Amino acid sequence: MSKPFISLCPEITRAHALNLMDWLDDESVVRYLSDSRHVSRFIEQVIGRVQLPILTHLFNQGGRFFMAYDRHDVPIGFVRLVKTGADCEIVLVIGDRDNWGRRLGASAIREGMKLAFFEMRAEKLRAKIHADNERSLKAFLRCGFVLESETPTLKSFSMTSACYLRFLRESAVDDPCGIYITEIDKARLRSLVALEPDPAVFELEHEIERAIVVDAQQVARDVVTMNSRALLHLDDEPVEVALVYPQDADGSAGKLSVCSGIGTAILGYKEGDFIDWRIPDRTRRIRIEKVLYQPEAAGDFHL
Numbered sequence: 001m002s003k004p005f006i007s008l009c010p011e012i013t014r015a016h017a018l019n020l021m022d023w024l025d026d027e028s029v030v031r032y033l034s035d036s037r038h039v040s041r042f043i044e045q046v047i048g049r050v051q052l053p054i055l056t057h058l059f060n061q062g063g064r065f066f067m068a069y070d071r072h073d074v075p076i077g078f079v080r081l082v083k084t085g086a087d088c089e090i091v092l093v094i095g096d097r098d099n100w101g102r103r104l105g106a107s108a109i110r111e112g113m114k115l116a117f118f119e120m121r122a123e124k125l126r127a128k129i130h131a132d133n134e135r136s137l138k139a140f141l142r143c144g145f146v147l148e149s150e151t152p153t154l155k156s157f158s159m160t161s162a163c164y165l166r167f168l169r170e171s172a173v174d175d176p177c178g179i180y181i182t183e184i185d186k187a188r189l190r191s192l193v194a195l196e197p198d199p200a201v202f203e204l205e206h207e208i209e210r211a212i213v214v215d216a217q218q219v220a221r222d223v224v225t226m227n228s229r230a231l232l233h234l235d236d237e238p239v240e241v242a243l244v245y246p247q248d249a250d251g252s253a254g255k256l257s258v259c260s261g262i263g264t265a266i267l268g269y270k271e272g273d274f275i276d277w278r279i280p281d282r283t284r285r286i287r288i289e290k291v292l293y294q295p296e297a298a299g300d301f302h303l
Contacts, residue, residue, distance in 0.1 A: 003177065006107040007278035008066035008079055012059045014052075016067050017043050019075050023095025032130040033093060035217035064120070067243065068108045071276045073283050076104065079112045081120065086287070088122035092136070093273065105139040114141065117161050118202035125164070127157045143167075179268025182219050182296065185226045189258065189262040192245065196259060204264045211268050221297040222271040226258065229293040230266065235285050240292070244268065 023029050024040040048056050057066035063082035065077045077094035092113045094105050116122045127145060129136045131153050144167040145157035152256075159167075172178045181189075186208055193205045224230050229242045242255045243266060249257035256263040265277035265286055275286040295303040 002105040005071040005276045005283075006076075006111055007069045007106055007283060008108070008111045009278070010060075010064070010066055010070055011054060011055060011240040012056045012065060012067060013054055014047065015083055015105075016075060016144070017047050019057055019067075019095070021047075023053075023093065026095070028097065029093065029095050032133040033091075034130075050286075051157055061216050064115070066112075066115070068104075068111075070104065070284065071283055073287075077108060079108055081116055082111060083116075084097070084121040084124060088120060088234070089126045089128070090116065090117045090122070092127075092139075097178050099136070103139075103142075105136065106142050107141045113159065113164055114202070114206050117164050118206050119199060122171040122246070123161050125159045129157065131155055138278050153251065165209055172210050172212050178271065179207065179211045180219060180223050180270070181208065181268050182225055183213055184301075186211070186213055188245075190224070192259075196246070198259060201259055202258055203261075204266060204267075207264055207267055216296050216301055219268060219294075219296050221294055222291050223294070224266050224269055224288060224291060225294055225296055226267075227295050227303040228291055230291050231264065232254040232262075232290055233285075233287040234262070238289070241266075 017089055020043050021040065022286065024043070024206065046055060050058065056285070061152070063080050066079045066081075068077040070076050076096040077092070078267065078301055080091040082089045082091075092105060092108055092112065094108070113125060115119045116125045126148070127140050129140065132152070137155065140157050141160075143158045147155060148158040151157045184262055189204065189208050190228060193201055193208070220227060224243055226243060226245070232239050232241060240261065243258055244255045245257050246257045249255050249260070257268055258264060260280035261277060264276050266288060269275060269288050270289055271288050275287045277284055277286060
């Protein structure tokens with residue numbers, strides 16, 4: 001059975017707005033959403049008065065709005081992040097009822113946590129959940145949130161950035177699809193992240209923090225480390241690539257920067273692993289077919 005997968009995409013189109021209208025017209029979807037009528041009226045007004053194909057800037061007023069996609073690039077819900085000072089609040093809706101019960105809510109929460117803590121630099125992430133919304137309560141608890149306060153109708157959960165990092169590292173130990181990184185690569189990549197101006201580098205920072213750290217002389221020979229060369233299958237297309245630092249990247253020679261979408265995706269995985277990874281326009285299914293060269297296995301520890 002495939003691991004639940006969700007990607008959060010910031011671009012909101014008119015087609016997405018129509019999806020949202022359909023979801024917000026479903027009483028079973030909005031029964032626990034306190035401002036559903038306000039949101040529905042807002043969307044209706046936007047569609048009526050704005051004749052633009054892209055509506056992202058309108059949806060991001062007062063917060064960040066993301067469409068939640070499944071691995072087939074079908075929108076199935078949304079996530080909204082509202083930052084106030086050092087804190088951030090998350091609102092999650094899985095609007096497509098056919099996807100309820102598949103743990104996609106927890107997957108969407110984890111993606112929201114990644115954005116809140118690594119891109120938006122929140123110190124605490126909060127979620128306010130109706131006391132009867134058992135599905136959401138279980139999803140947030142599964143993702144490591146703790147109960148902060150409650151009333152007869154509303155429960156408030158929170159997660160601090162320090163707890164999130166601890167949760168990431170503890171989860172990695174029990175994850176059969178966990179990734180591995182050498183101590184040397186981690187130190188170099190942390191320095192790179194600190195200097196890299198591209199905001200999209202938060203994905204790489206997340207991967208570094210969740211990786212299991214191993215000694216360079218003990219890393220398995222079939223793991224993709226920095227400066228490794230590997231044969232991949234991108235969807236059904238075989239591609240040979242080398243994973244390199246940004247200054248060494250050369251697309252025509254198959255040298256992928258670790259800061260690129262696919263470069264970040266393959267870091268730390270091993271032969272036989274499958275990865276679903278969202279690049280700007282679609283989700284790619286990546287398989288690590290074979291590690292053709294690994295510096296550590298070859299004794300090239302200077303690379």
